[in-house]
Amino acid sequence: MTEIALEKMRTAVNQYREDSGISIKTLAFALEGTSEQQLRNALNKTDGGPKAVEMLAKLMEIYPIKFK
Template sequence: MKKCGQRSTVNKYRDESGISIKTLAFSLEGISEQQLRNALNKTDGGPKAVEMLAKLMEIYPIKIN
């Protein structure tokens, strides 16, 4: 996957899905908007971030790179 600048992945996900990050986070039970932003901006690369991004890609699949 190509490395994206800060916030660019969040913006790309929002633009391609047409859904706000707040709404996307709400659809992932137990995930806060900030946790999702951190995971998408790659400031959190831990197992929880990987798990939430996998769930997100199942619900709203887009090409991130």
């Protein structure tokens, strides 16, 4: 996955959080085997690895997150 695509995923998840008021803790809870800190790292660009991509992709499947 390219850095541009990953950035779009991060932006979409962060915008969804702002619009819905759902916390990172709640989003992480929906992802089995993912801690709140792992999700924070994925969203705050401190983790751009395959696990981050996997977490964000799963979130976008679970919640109706749309790209802009």
